[in-house]
Amino acid sequence: xxxxxxxxxxxxxxxxxxxxxxxxxxxxxxxxxxxxxxxxxxxxxxxxxxxxxxxxxxxxxxxxxxxxxxxxxxxxxxxxxxxxxxxxxxxxxxxxxxxxxxxxxxxxxxxxxxxxxxxxxxxxxxx
Numbered sequence: 688x689x690x691x692x693x694x695x696x697x698x699x700x701x702x703x704x705x706x707x708x709x710x711x712x713x714x715x716x717x718x719x720x721x722x723x724x725x726x727x728x729x730x731x732x733x734x735x736x737x738x739x740x741x742x743x744x745x746x747x748x749x750x751x752x753x754x755x756x757x758x759x760x761x762x763x764x765x766x767x768x769x770x771x772x773x774x775x776x777x778x779x780x781x782x783x784x785x786x787x788x789x790x791x792x793x794x795x796x797x798x799x800x801x802x803x804x805x806x807x808x809x810x811x812x813x814x
Contacts, residue, residue, distance in 0.1 A: 688753040689713065691743045691766070696723030696736075698755055703727075703736035708753075712738040713746055749773045757783040764788055770814075780812040787812060 690698040693712025696719075702710040714720050720740040727736045739746065744765060748754060751774060756763065763785045770780070770787075786792070790812050798807040 688755070689746075689748055689751050690755045690757075692757045692762075693723065693738055694719055694757070696726060696738055699723070699736050699738065700727060700730065700732065703732045704730065707735065710736045712736075713743045714738055714740060715742060744769060747773065749775065751775075751778050754778065754780045755783070756780065756785070758785060760785045774814045776814055778814045780814065782810045782812070784808055786810055 688702050688708050688710050690702075690710065690712040693699055693714045696712055696714075699710040699712040700723075702708040712723060714723065717740060720738045723738040727733055727738070743758075743762075748770065754770070754774070756766070758766070763782065767787055767789070774780070780787070784807060787810070792810040793813050794811040796809040796811070798809070801807060
């Protein structure tokens with residue numbers, strides 16, 4: 688699985704810890720990459736979890752079976768042709784708060800309050 692815009696690495700870490708997934712985050716902020724990798728190492732997850740420091744538009748996602756995305760709508764729009772070219776049929780894509788234009792979600796999940804007063808909307812797609 689890949690987490691694009693992985694931030695502090697929480698999704699990558701959860702996927703590796705709870706589901707034993709081979710999890711890769713892609714993050715452009717160097718400080719967040721270092722923090723995430725330190726936490727991954729401290730938890731003993733380096734064989735299953737990693738954070739790639741780099742431009743998410745220049746990565747290879749062809750091995751993905753699941754992709755989580757937490758990006759601004761403009762970034763999702765730019766990413767769409769890359770994903771359409773690289774993702775194999777059946778790959779699941781979960782997008783946080785931003786739809787992928789021209790894709791039809793198979794499910795939309797509303798989270799009215801995450802316990803911290805924030806609303807969220809998750810879009811689930813299947814290629």
